Amino acid sequence: MAINEKNLCVVLNKPLDIVFENRPVPEIGQGEVLVNIKATGICGSDVHYWQSGGVGSFIVKKPMVLGHESAGIIAAVGPGVTNLKVGDRVALEPGVACRMCDQCKQGRYNLCPEMVFAATPPYDGTLCNYYRHAADFCYKLPDHVSLEEGALIEPLSVGIHAARRSHIRAGDRVFIFGAGPVGLLTAAAAKAAGAAHITIADITPSRLEFAKTYCTQSQVLLERPQLGEPNMDYARRTAAKILETEPLADVVIDCTGAETCVQMSVLLTKNGGSVVLVGMGAQVQSLPISEISAREVDIKGIFRYCNTYPMAVNSIASGAIDVKPLITHSYSLEDSVKAFEHARDGTDNAIKIQILG
Numbered sequence: 001m002a003i004n005e006k007n008l009c010v011v012l013n014k015p016l017d018i019v020f021e022n023r024p025v026p027e028i029g030q031g032e033v034l035v036n037i038k039a040t041g042i043c044g045s046d047v048h049y050w051q052s053g054g055v056g057s058f059i060v061k062k063p064m065v066l067g068h069e070s071a072g073i074i075a076a077v078g079p080g081v082t083n084l085k086v087g088d089r090v091a092l093e094p095g096v097a098c099r100m101c102d103q104c105k106q107g108r109y110n111l112c113p114e115m116v117f118a119a120t121p122p123y124d125g126t127l128c129n130y131y132r133h134a135a136d137f138c139y140k141l142p143d144h145v146s147l148e149e150g151a152l153i154e155p156l157s158v159g160i161h162a163a164r165r166s167h168i169r170a171g172d173r174v175f176i177f178g179a180g181p182v183g184l185l186t187a188a189a190a191k192a193a194g195a196a197h198i199t200i201a202d203i204t205p206s207r208l209e210f211a212k213t214y215c216t217q218s219q220v221l222l223e224r225p226q227l228g229e230p231n232m233d234y235a236r237r238t239a240a241k242i243l244e245t246e247p248l249a250d251v252v253i254d255c256t257g258a259e260t261c262v263q264m265s266v267l268l269t270k271n272g273g274s275v276v277l278v279g280m281g282a283q284v285q286s287l288p289i290s291e292i293s294a295r296e297v298d299i300k301g302i303f304r305y306c307n308t309y310p311m312a313v314n315s316i317a318s319g320a321i322d323v324k325p326l327i328t329h330s331y332s333l334e335d336s337v338k339a340f341e342h343a344r345d346g347t348d349n350a351i352k353i354q355i356l357g
């Protein structure tokens with residue numbers, strides 16, 4: 001493949017300020033590949049960095065290339081690379097772990113303290129023409145899986161990791177808070193894991209309309225709390241209302257991070273069931289601990305994913321999981337700012353917005 005000299009990068013210069021920079025095409029070393037990025041999904045975290053300059057404890061202190069949900073074509077391979085060749089189509093796993101520490105050796109490399117993750121400060125992201133990446137974190141896509149589908153493997157991985165950590169078994173009843181891309185892909189992963197009935201809840205009616213057509217059996221429209229109503233009062237009142245029509249769930253997965261949803265998650269879980277926390281909200285939240293103790297509800301944290309890409313590629317390739325319906329809009333790399341504005345506003349029933357390069 002001929003490598004263009006042009007390497008247009010979408011750079012977050014400072015909060016609310018996205019600029020385009022033509023940066024040199026990266027040099028690659030031992031075990032690395034150069035990927036011509038073709039499709040990148042915009043994630044909530046990208047929008048957060050752009051709007052506020054930070055996500056949780058990660059703060060943007062210098063200009064940073066955005067984007068981490070990408071797929072592309074191998075443009076060059078470095079010395080020692082045997083698993084890939086020029087022209088291969090790949091999905092990029094955007095976090096490269098050290099491969100040496102206890103967590104890495106135990107296979108929980110998402111918890112590696114040395115993790116280098118695209119578009120997480122201080123590391124540049126993938127929203128560019130050419131991205132240098134570790135060959136062992138690139139996953140070949142079968143011919144019939146598109147690069148657009150490949151760019152959805154990153155958020156799908158979050159859903160697969162959540163479904164795995166929750167130990168969903170065939171026949172389980174699963175309740176999910178949040179019908180955005182991660183909630184929907186978690187539903188897809190739960191279904192593929194054997195869940196018999198999946199309920200999804202959100203405050204946005206259009207998202208639930210979409211969810212009706214995607215991997216869920218029932219949809220719950222949440223009202224907003226009344227003015228001045230304490231969160232736990234709202235959670236108890238709303239959970240009781242949901243339980244009028246829904247049985248308790250084996251597994252509840254929160255993809256919102258909202259304290260009220262985490263509280264309801266506990267109240268909607270069967271005795272001995274699991275609550276899985278995918279969403280990241282306020283750093284400190286209050287929970288109904290007596291319920292957690294007396295009913296042995298297991299609370300499990302989720303940090304990204306690990307060892308999920310091969311399963312995600314296979315699930316898409318086999319048809320077990322269909323990610324295509326989630327891609328509602330796409331923009332050219334040059335129109336990235338428009339794409340980010342669209343993702344921020346969420347207009348026109350947007351689910352996943354992609355930038356195609």
Ligand SMILES: [Zn+2]
Pocket residue numbers: 043044045068069154155
């Ligand atoms: Zn993401």
Ligand SMILES: [Zn+2]
Pocket residue numbers: 097098099100101102103104109112113114
């Ligand atoms: Zn490590």
